[in-house]
Amino acid sequence: MDKDYVIGIDLGGTKINSVLSDFNGNIISQCTIYTEASKGKDHVLNRIMMTIDNVLKSGNKTIENIRSIGIGSPGPLDSRNGVIITTPNLPFSNFNIVQPIKSKYNVPTYLDNDANVAALGELLFGAGKGTRNMIYVTVSTGIGGGAIINGSLYRGNTFNALEIGHTTVDPNGPRCNCGNYGCAEVMASGTAIARQGKEAVQKGENTALAKYENITSYEVFKEAKNGDKVSIDIINKSLNYLGICIANIVSSFDPEMIVVGGGVTKAGEIVFTKMREVVNQRCFKVMAEACKIVPAALGTDAGVMGSIALALIEEGIEL
Numbered sequence: 164m165d166k167d168y169v170i171g172i173d174l175g176g177t178k179i180n181s182v183l184s185d186f187n188g189n190i191i192s193q194c195t196i197y198t199e200a201s202k203g204k205d206h207v208l209n210r211i212m213m214t215i216d217n218v219l220k221s222g223n224k225t226i227e228n229i230r231s232i233g234i235g236s237p238g239p240l241d242s243r244n245g246v247i248i249t250t251p252n253l254p255f256s257n258f259n260i261v262q263p264i265k266s267k268y269n270v271p272t273y274l275d276n277d278a279n280v281a282a283l284g285e286l287l288f289g290a291g292k293g294t295r296n297m298i299y300v301t302v303s304t305g306i307g308g309g310a311i312i313n314g315s316l317y318r319g320n321t322f323n324a325l326e327i328g329h330t331t332v333d334p335n336g337p338r339c340n341c342g343n344y345g346c347a348e349v350m351a352s353g354t355a356i357a358r359q360g361k362e363a364v365q366k367g368e369n370t371a372l373a374k375y376e377n378i379t380s381y382e383v384f385k386e387a388k389n390g391d392k393v394s395i396d397i398i399n400k401s402l403n404y405l406g407i408c409i410a411n412i413v414s415s416f417d418p419e420m421i422v423v424g425g426g427v428t429k430a431g432e433i434v435f436t437k438m439r440e441v442v443n444q445r446c447f448k449v450m451a452e453a454c455k456i457v458p459a460a461l462g463t464d465a466g467v468m469g470s471i472a473l474a475l476i477e478e479g480i481e482l
């Protein structure tokens with residue numbers, strides 16, 4: 164029987180989203196269920212297997228049709244051995260998630276962190292199509308990334324490459340969750356923008372943000388657009404730090420493209436204009452001019468499309 168299909172699994176703290184796809188990324192069937200993370204690791208593993216069985220059934224295929232399975236998960240993880248080391252929203256600690264799936268289905272199964280997986284998705288199916296040197300950056304509650312070098316994913320020595328959210332952009336900045344000070348993540352993520360908005364209100368600054376019960380980066384962007392000076396200042400500062408982070412990527416990798424996704428990019432043009440400005444300011448002209456900085460194309464599908472891409476690329480299947 165021809166093994167002409169792959170299964171992609173986007174494992175999240177809230178939902179498991181699995182798809183059955185052909186080699187061109189056309190989705191044949193899909194299954195999304197709650198992770199039910201609080202019920203423990205074996206329960207979640209069973210839920211994942213349930214989605215595999217479900218997409219096979221609703222796609223009218225059997226496991227004999229499946230070439231490989233790709234899983235995207237929050238990290239940190241040991242992708243070589245299929246082990247999720249730890250993750251805040253899932254009940255796994257040094258848990259080998261690949262082995263039980265491999266032994267049950269007897270199909271090659273691959274695991275990688277969600278930023279790497281999204282990078283592969285953008286490379287095969289999204290904004291990075293046709294590029295050979297591309298960096299993917301996600302800016303949402305955290306900041307992460309994945310690097311495509313010479314057409315393949317660069318994982319690094321301990322498989323943790325592109326932890327760009329934890330590169331220092333201000334040595335005098337506040338402490339980050341990782342223990343370091345002034346990381347890009349603590350200066351420029353959606354969480355960082357929201358935190359500065361809340362701090363401004365607590366300090367009693369004269370700002371339109373005071374009217375909100377809950378301030379997220381969305382409110383800060385919104386009030387900045389409306390002309391609120393405090394919000395404008397927060398956005399300018401944060402996007403400048405994000406720009407520094409992106410400029411460091413340009414100077415390190417000389418990529419042809421940087422694809423930027425994640426919730427913060429929903430604020431649109433202002434984010435991209437500022438990143439471009441800082442890159443032009445801080446990088447060698449020849450690299451800055453040659454590097455495109457573009458929005459991610461896959462949006463909320465980045466997880467599943469990326470896990471399909473992982474399943475395909477690890478098997479050496481090129482589109």
Ligand SMILES: [Zn+2]
Pocket residue numbers: 328329330339340341342343346348
């Ligand atoms: Zn950090």
